[in-house]
Each structure stands twice: as structure tokens, then as C-alpha cells.
Amino acid sequence: MVELGDLITLSDDKRYLVCSVINYDGKDYLSLTNIDNMEDIIFCVYTNNELLKIEDESLVKNLLMMRGEVNE
Numbered sequence: 001m002v003e004l005g006d007l008i009t010l011s012d013d014k015r016y017l018v019c020s021v022i023n024y025d026g027k028d029y030l031s032l033t034n035i036d037n038m039e040d041i042i043f044c045v046y047t048n049n050e051l052l053k054i055e056d057e058s059l060v061k062n063l064l065m066m067r068g069e070v071n072e
Helices: 057-066
Strands: 007-009 015-024 027-034 037-047 050-053
Touching: 015 057, 037 057
Parallel strands: none
Antiparallel strands: 007 015, 015 027, 027 037, 037 050
16 A cells, blocks of 8 residues: 555656545545646545546545645
């Protein structure tokens, strides 16, 4: 399992810091921040020992709300 504070390199060779781990609806979601560009933040779901980028904007908004970063 990927843990908070881990540094990971994705397939595009960019390095990301795991900034949050959220268990939601039985799945583990991670927010990742590019260590070379702090504005490059992505959300992924960790499943079957791999990370899949979240493209669903409503899910990303829900995850941001859980982190307390978005008001309804």
C-alpha cells in the first residue's frame, strides 16, 4: 500500500508526493502533488497494487470536500 508522505514515480517519469489518503466507499484514494510543480495535483484510486488517475470531476470534488478544501 502507498502511504502518506511516500514519494512515487508515475509512468510519465514525474515524481509525486502522497499528500492524503482517503478511504471512501471501500476504496483508497490518494492525492498526489508533483514535487517539481506544486500546482500539478492529481487524484488516483489505489486498486490491485496500481494507481489509476481519477477523471470524474464530481468524485474529485467529493474528495476535495473530504479534505476540507472545497465548500459546497
